[in-house]
Amino acid sequence: MKLTHRHIEVFRAVMQTGQVTLAAERLHTSQPTVSRELARLEQVTGLHLFDRVRGRLQPTARALALLEEVDLSYVGLERIAATAVGLRSWAQGRLQVACLPALAHALLPQALQHLATQLPDAAVGLTPLDSPQLEAALSEQRFDLGLSERLDAPAACSLEHLLVADEVAVLPAGHRLCGRPRLSAADFEGEAFISLAPGDPYRQQVDDWFAQAGVSRVLRLETASAVSVCALVEQGLGVGVVNPLTALAMQGPRLLVRPLAVSIPFRVSLMRPAWRAEHPLRSPLEAALRQTAQALQQELA
Secondary structure: OOOOHHHHHHHHHHHHHOOHHHHHHHHOOOHHHHHHHHHHHHHHHOOOOEEEEOOEEEEOHHHHHHHHHHHHHHHHHHHHHHHHHHOOOHHHOOEEEEEOHHHHHOOHHHHHHHHHHHOOOOOEEEEEOOOOHHHHHHHOOOOOEEEEOOOOOOOOEEEEEEEEEEOEEEEEOOOOOOOOOOEOHHHHOOOEEEEEOOOOHHHHHHHHHHHHHOOOOEEEEEEOOHHHHHHHHHOOOOEEEEOHHHHHHHOEOOEEEEEEOOOOEEEEEEEEEOOOOOOOOHHHHHHHHHHHHHHHHHHHO
């Protein structure tokens, strides 16, 4: 006897409903059939999946662990079904875009606004992903377009450099450094400094800059995103160095932006999956991204 999709379907229905009777109703079959398929599943897998307690099934730890794996398969099927539904909508379905979290907050919103003025019915799905999950998803051809900070294309993708601009300092309003047009490493001596996460490549470059200059900062707070750094700076908890796009999007009366005396380039690249059929909306969105990047580059110059 081999494991079949029917075994898994019955198992999942029982786990979700908690009762053989309800599982049978969901599957439009009989209670004895469900019980028989569960018994066969235990036989095939060699696992004790349920305890029979006063006429009810109680899932074992092995059943709960198996359900996690089963649910992963069903998520894939449900995604396929959702995609099929989406293909009935405008322009052969929704354009799927993967990007770094910082770019979902800055750059992409402006580009999508440009796209909406030209194609108001355009359907786009945004999925923020950190590196290297972002590059892996594009290599697997799971998205129509990607935005990353990489200099080289991941496997099975092509790459186009879109924007280069230097990292900047963010300061709370009224800070002593606000009056300076450009900040050197020495200006940060003794300052409460809000850092990015230790593994962030820009955090490493910033730390190297201060280390080479022999500057000591007060490092009490760190966070994984540039948006979070800016939010903490707004509260007067310290100063920070972030990418210029997030800084530009977040600046206001409570958050000021200043250039650094050193160049720490922040790069944005378009990544296209090589084997995925080109979506009709990809070229219009790429054009909107180039237009937005050019405008931001001029603003940051």
